[in-house]
Amino acid sequence: MVPIPNHNIYEKIGIAGLGAIGSAVARALTSEKGIGNMRLECISDPYAKNHFGVDKVSFEELTERSDLIIECLPAATVPELTKVVFAAGKDILFISAAALLNYPHILKELGVSKSHAYLPSGALCGLDGVLGMKEMGITSSKIASTKPPKGLKGAPYVVQNDLDLDAFTDKTLIFEGNAYDAAKGFPANVNVAASLSLAGIPADKTRVEVWVDPKATGNTHEITVKSDYSTLVSRIENLPDPANPKSSALAAQSIVATLRNMTSKLGIY
Ligand SMILES: NC(=O)c1ccc[n+]([C@@H]2O[C@H](COP(=O)([O-])OP(=O)(O)OC[C@H]3O[C@@H](n4cnc5c(N)ncnc54)[C@H](O)[C@@H]3O)[C@@H](O)[C@H]2O)c1
Known part of the structure; x- marks a missing residue:
């Protein structure tokens, strides 16, 4: 009990x-x-x-x-x-x-x-450190998310730019921008970028990269956050949720x- x-x-x-x-x-x-x-x-x-x-x-x-x-x-x-x-x-x-x-x-x-x-931190890790660093003043914040093609299919950015995700043979950068643009372009795929900006510095100053990797078996998120006193580098490799390849378990x-x-x-x- x-x-x-x-x-x-x-x-x-x-x-x-x-x-x-x-x-x-x-x-x-x-x-x-x-x-x-x-x-x-x-x-x-x-x-x-x-x-x-x-x-x-x-x-x-x-x-x-x-x-x-x-x-x-x-x-x-x-x-x-x-x-x-x-x-x-x-x-x-x-x-x-x-x-x-x-x-x-x-x-x-x-x-x-x-x-x-x-x-909650969702599919990301390291937000505890980001919160502490925010108290001291974050000077830069960046996230790079890498997903297999099926984890990005149907995203508005992919559709609008007519990207054939299955045509990539190597890991390729398909989006670079701020967290606002990432949330608009990938509303179901990079929630982690929004979480990082909400925990850290404003969305227009949070840098986001989205990579497609045909050889990836899961979703990887790597954040690099800097303040005058600390540099945080955190990387998590998640297997997709079996019930939804866009999500991580x-x-x-x-x-x-x-x-x-x-x-x-x-x-x-
Ligand atoms: N914060 C993170 O790190 C993180 C990670 C993965 C997913 N997500 C987000 O979490 C959310 C849920 O993800 P999921 O994988 O469970 O998605 P999912 O598609 O498997 O489930 C969504 C559910 O909502 C239901 N639904 C749709 N319209 C509805 C309505 N009007 N009223 C009630 N229910 C409705 C659907 O029937 C479906 O069962 C998504 O927005 C996803 O982008 C966040």
Whole structure:
């Protein structure tokens, strides 16, 4: 029996979007181990086949019944959810970091609402160091993401530039720009660039490179962040989520780890 900590204020958890990531979080919440005293209250996804034994409801009902809403949606549907959540003053955990750059009104509305939001590290690592460095003043911040062709297929930047991803025979740089442009061009592929900018320096100063590598078996993210006192270089190699090649399996587990931190006597950030 997991001891129930008295500081965790979230008991009823609602998940919006039951795809690769939402399902992994639902599995963790409904597993025998569970996550502290949290329980899956309901889910919202009109296309979900597995309900994990709870009600499938609208965003309105999800918000009303949950203490904390976990957002695991396609980026374009996030504003529809935040409108409801912020109006009710409920708290939300985001995984679609790119949506926060692509729809800037979300953070503006969060700022004037009673809601609080959480952004886990997702498929990235090293944000703990970036946060500490931000306190001292970051002088430069860069991320280079490398994915196999199937991890970038359908991205607006790829479509608009008519890139035939399968034609590349070697690792090739296909995009170089700032985090705003990366979020627009790759809203489902480089959430990590948005997370880095939100943790570090503004999106227009966060440099982003996107590489396609036909020989890559997974998604690699390398960040280089500098301040006057520290230089952080961090690299993570993630296998794609079997349920969605654009996602990394680690992203869902970063949500589970964040929820576990909320329910633990010792939270590690
Ligand atoms: N922060 C990170 O590091 C990171 C990493 C990977 C993915 N992501 C992002 O996380 C999000 C979820 O990723 P995923 O791999 O689970 O995607 P997915 O496509 O597997 O799942 C999305 C789910 O949302 C559902 N959905 C679509 N429209 C909906 C609506 N209007 N209402 C309710 N549900 C709806 C779909 O049916 C699907 O089940 C995406 O935005 C993705 O880009 C972030």
